[in-house]
Amino acid sequence: MTRIPHESSGEPNPLRALTLDRLRRRTSMKWRTYPEDVLPVWVAEMDVPLAERVVRAVTDALALGDTGYPAGTAYAEALAAFAGERWGWDGLAVERTAIVPDVMLGVVEMLKLVTGPGDPVVVNPPVYPPFFPFLAHLDRRVAEAPLGADGRLDLDTLEETFRRITAGGRRAAYLLCSPHNPTGTVHTADELTAVAALADRYGVRVVADEIHAPVVTAGTRFVPYLAVPGGENGLSLMSASKGWNLAGLKAALAVAGPEAAADLARLPEEVGHGPSHVGVIAHTAALREGVGWLDALLAGLDDNRRLLADLLAEHLPAVVCRPGEATYLAWLDCRALGLGADPAETFLRRGRVAFSSGIPFGTGGAGHVRLNLATSPEIIEEAVRRMTAAVG
Numbered sequence: 035m036t037r038i039p040h041e042s043s044g045e046p047n048p049l050r051a052l053t054l055d056r057l058r059r060r061t062s063m064k065w066r067t068y069p070e071d072v073l074p075v076w077v078a079e080m081d082v083p084l085a086e087r088v089v090r091a092v093t094d095a096l097a098l099g100d101t102g103y104p105a106g107t108a109y110a111e112a113l114a115a116f117a118g119e120r121w122g123w124d125g126l127a128v129e130r131t132a133i134v135p136d137v138m139l140g141v142v143e144m145l146k147l148v149t150g151p152g153d154p155v156v157v158n159p160p161v162y163p164p165f166f167p168f169l170a171h172l173d174r175r176v177a178e179a180p181l182g183a184d185g186r187l188d189l190d191t192l193e194e195t196f197r198r199i200t201a202g203g204r205r206a207a208y209l210l211c212s213p214h215n216p217t218g219t220v221h222t223a224d225e226l227t228a229v230a231a232l233a234d235r236y237g238v239r240v241v242a243d244e245i246h247a248p249v250v251t252a253g254t255r256f257v258p259y260l261a262v263p264g265g266e267n268g269l270s271l272m273s274a275s276k277g278w279n280l281a282g283l284k285a286a287l288a289v290a291g292p293e294a295a296a297d298l299a300r301l302p303e304e305v306g307h308g309p310s311h312v313g314v315i316a317h318t319a320a321l322r323e324g325v326g327w328l329d330a331l332l333a334g335l336d337d338n339r340r341l342l343a344d345l346l347a348e349h350l351p352a353v354v355c356r357p358g359e360a361t362y363l364a365w366l367d368c369r370a371l372g373l374g375a376d377p378a379e380t381f382l383r384r385g386r387v388a389f390s391s392g393i394p395f396g397t398g399g400a401g402h403v404r405l406n407l408a409t410s411p412e413i414i415e416e417a418v419r420r421m422t423a424a425v426g
């Protein structure tokens with residue numbers, strides 16, 4: 035039976051645990067890119083203490099000197115159990131998985147399996163900015179099929195793009211972001227089934243980046259791409275890194291549908307040397323024992339989503355904030371403020387608050403900023419105060 039997320043986990047809200055002073059002692063990208071007087075609400079790092087079970091697993095490994103190379107399938111087994119319980123999906127077969135260093139390097143490796151140099155890869159902008167440079171570095175051609183104005187997949191545009199890029203029998207792939215970063219859109223089973231039918235019709239291989247799958251709002255159902263009819267030859271990348279803030283503990287899983295098993299079997303063995311063994315331990319503990327912590331996080335994110343919507347309605351009603359059903363990111367349409375293509379620049383310069391600029395998200399990103407909701411209510415209040423001051 036599918037578990038209803040984030041009910042009565044009994045754990046405290048991790049988003050309320052850390053003060054700004056304490057967060058500023060961190061040395062990661064979020065905290066060291068801008069000077070001290072700037073409030074960072076940009077990159078997807080969470081302002082939380084780690085789940086206690088994850089800390090214990092990593093601490094035990096360090097105490098034991100268990101810091102060698104990764105072995106075994108514990109991570110995949112933990113993900114399979116999580117997928118069954120959380121999404122009601124029993125189709126994740128451990129023998130059709132491989133550990134990869136992280137999701138983006140996993141995406142690169144999956145695309146190497148199903149496309150060649152110069153082949154087109156479809157993306158749906160506005161979308162996670164690193165998709166563009168990673169595809170360029172891989173010598174794949176980006177084909178944009180923008181989201182619709184409602185922030186959802188536009189199946190007509192997708193079909194037209196598939197038709198165009200496969201003309202003449204060219205190989206092509208589709209890098210699906212599910213749930214979608216930055217809009218937080220959760221693709222429905224019907225939408226994903228339609229995607230699979232189109233992919234089949236045009237011979238396009240689907241690689242699904244499902245890193246945000248654990249982070250969905252109450253009452254929303256995440257549907258794994260490999261679980262929909264027609265998704266059997268898809269490849270997916272999953273990870274505990276977003277849900278439990280483990281980006282610095284490198285590990286992720288590539289998962290093949292039954293008809294993609296032979297493709298995944300061609301993955302060079304050395305790719306599995308890239309993930310950190312301690313990372314694998316941390317991710318496994320998160321999926322196995324960190325569900326209560328995740329539920330407390332998700333409840334806190336729901337509160338923060340409401341708080342942000344209320345604050346914007348009160349202080350900056352011209353900003354359009356369509357709350358997503360997933361991720362801990364809010365995509366803010368600031369075009370009505372008249373700040374031009376890059377409002378993040380004005381907010382930074384005049385308000386000393388750092389958002390992610392919408393521009394690197396591709397078509398549809400101009401005039402937008404992305405805010406990271408995985409922080410304390412006080413920091414969200416301060417971010418809106420600084421935004422308001424910047425336009426005042």
Ligand SMILES: Cc1ncc(COP(=O)(O)O)c(C=O)c1O
Binds near residue numbers: 139211
């Ligand atoms: C959609 C998406 N894919 C991939 C990543 C990066 O994942 P990793 O650090 O495992 O490469 C992120 C990080 O925010 C993301 O939002």
